[in-house]
Amino acid sequence: MRKVTPDTISEVFMGYFSPETDPRLRAIMEGLTRHMHAFVRETGLTHDEWRKALELLGWAGRITTPERNEFVLLSDVLGISSLVDMINSSPGATSSSVLGPFHISGAPPLENGGDMKRDFEGDVVLVQGQVRDDRGAAVAGATVDIWQTAPNGLYSSQDPAQDIHSFHGVITTGADGRYAFTTVRPVSYTVPTDGPVGQLLNAAGRHPWRPSHLHFIVKAKGCRSLVTEVFPDDDPYLDQDTVFGVREDLVMRYVRQPAGSFPGGMALSGKVHGDFDRVDFDLILARSDPA
Known part of the structure; x- marks a missing residue:
């Protein structure tokens, strides 16, 4: 020694x-x-730089709460979260992407075809797709945990005016593996900048913006769980996400539809009287059991 x-x-x-x-x-x-x-x-x-780093980590610990994890956010903006996602994504499955610090566990069940928009302003968005495995088979009984920002750019855990489970829901797929729900467009937003992560971004001359997205956690028996996000192709921050979460296969498109084309069997069927946007996005899970 x-x-x-x-x-x-x-x-x-x-x-x-x-x-x-x-x-x-x-x-x-x-x-x-x-x-x-x-x-x-x-x-x-130097000693001063070392002390500054320890102060930053201490500040991250003090600012972290059950609703906001500054260490997760720090991992995100350093690209560590995305790198872990990328090296652990399964070939043939939908790419994983960052969980982020604002997921709320225990979201209530949402009927397949249910509505998350409720009384919030904005045009209706119909999101639909199929959960399949990497062999092409529909996955029945998959749970699809969904969450997003409200139109004001805040998650429910950030906004005292929202119910804690606002814009959260868990759908279970039927025999055909399909899922569907209605919502409003999430919006681009900034990650919190009032803590050490914000100080780090400012010092580096980096912006804090994330492109708008929908979050998914998909779980099914016999499959690897998937944590991912889906981004619209027209978002101005698509190619400069501050947490590096965008992947080519996670880019979707809003397609404008006339009111008369809104499908039946949904919570809002017969209640949509204006044009709406439709998103079609399939979620592919990697099998975890032998072929």
């Missing part, structure tokens, strides 16, 4: 681990430590 140097400290650190340490934990800690130690050496990190 007395001979530790900038060049040997990583090896010394790993030497502290017990032979009984879980191999995966050991591999992760070794990779993390080597990269962090290399970062310190390569940048010549």
Whole structure:
């Protein structure tokens, strides 16, 4: 230990681990430590810079609540969340994308064809599609957990004027694997900038904007769970998402439809008297059981 140097400290650190340490934990800690130690050496990190980084992490801890996780947001804007998503996405399945810090667990069931718009202003949007597996089969009994911003750009957990489950719902697919619901267009919005993440973005000269999107968590027996987002092709921030969540296969299109074409079997059937937008988007799950 007395001979530790900038060049040997990583090896010394790993030497502290017990032979009984879980191999995966050991591999992760070794990779993390080597990269962090290399970062310190390569940048010549100063004491003041080191203290500033610790203050930022402390601030992130203080500002984090059950409704807002600043550490998730920090991971998002650094591209770490998206990188983890990308390297763990399954070939042949819909790409995963960031969960984000504003998902509310325990959303109420939403009837297939149900409405999330309720009394909010804005044109009706009909979102529909099919949940299939990566072999092309419809997935019955899949749960499709959906959430989005309100038209004011706020999630329910950010807005005291909204019910906590506003613009949240969980649909269960039938035998045909199809899902459908009505809502309003989510809007582009800024990630919270009143904390350490905002300070970091400002210091880097980066904007805080995200393109509008719909969130999905899809789960089904025999399939890998999918966490993803779907983005419209006309959003001005599609190619500059501050959390790097956009993938080519997650881009959808709003198609304008006349009122008379609104389908039956929906909660708003017979109640849509103006033009509406339709979104068709299938969700593909990777099988987790043997072929």
